[in-house]
Amino acid sequence: MKLRRTLAAVLLAAVVPVAAACGTTVEAATAGSTVSSDSSSTDSGTSGSSTTDGGPGGGGPGGIDVASVTTEAQLVELVQEAYGDAGLGLHRGHQPVEDVLDEVLAISHDELHVRMDAGQNLAAVAEDVGVDPQDLVDALVAEYGPAIDTLLADGTITEDEAEQYRAALEEAFTFRVTWDGEQATPTFSGLDA
Structure with missing residues (x-):
């Protein structure tokens, strides 16, 4: 027993x-x-904007809801979240972006798990199902992009800063999609002054 x-x-x-x-x-x-x-x-929370629904724009456990980002500090956290959680292996906590993965890869969540458990990163899965990994990165950036648009519209960031944040998101999601299981996850602490 x-x-x-x-x-x-x-x-x-x-x-x-x-x-x-x-x-x-x-x-x-x-x-x-x-x-x-x-x-x-329990949900540890992130600047009071955490969700556990994982729906479109939802951050998932401990994640940030894209629709609720109202400060630049939350946007910085969102970019960091885009890198994923290395502690979860190749999965990197894909639940917050599950809707995008489902739509772009057009495979079941269970199949995605089987492939990732077999050692494939998101780029390899995408290639196997005939999707350009860059298309996956672009879709992920588009999912998180409304947070940048909100802060640009309310004057919190400038157009130049918005472009820098979009580039930071692309870099973060490219890292997440192509992560080889070895590289340390970069830390994003905001735009360089």
Whole structure:
């Protein structure tokens, strides 16, 4: 019995981070399991703009909702989020951008997991299904772009700064799509003065 619980705990430790990256709650990940957990998933929050819905523009667990970005500090966080979370392996927390992946790659979420678990990054998956990886990057940038447009429209940033933020988003999503599993995730702390 102790061995079975230990094995279940080890398996959960491996599954829960990936499940969380895809928006699956701990409760859903452990449904049907004989191991119970008293811990619950919490949202650490990001500048008061966090969501857990993962819908269009939704940030996912701990992520930023694109539609709620109202400050340059939140925009900086959004660009950093675009790099993904290296702690989640090749998945990099793809749940916040799942809608774009589904639309551009036109494969099921389960198939995406199978391919990523086999060692493919998003660029390799895209190429395998006949999609130019740059088209995927462009679609991801377009999904996050409205946050830049909002700050430009309200005068928080200039047109030149907006272009720099778009370039930063493209760089971040290019990194995420082509990540080889080895490179350290860059830190984006805002535009250079």
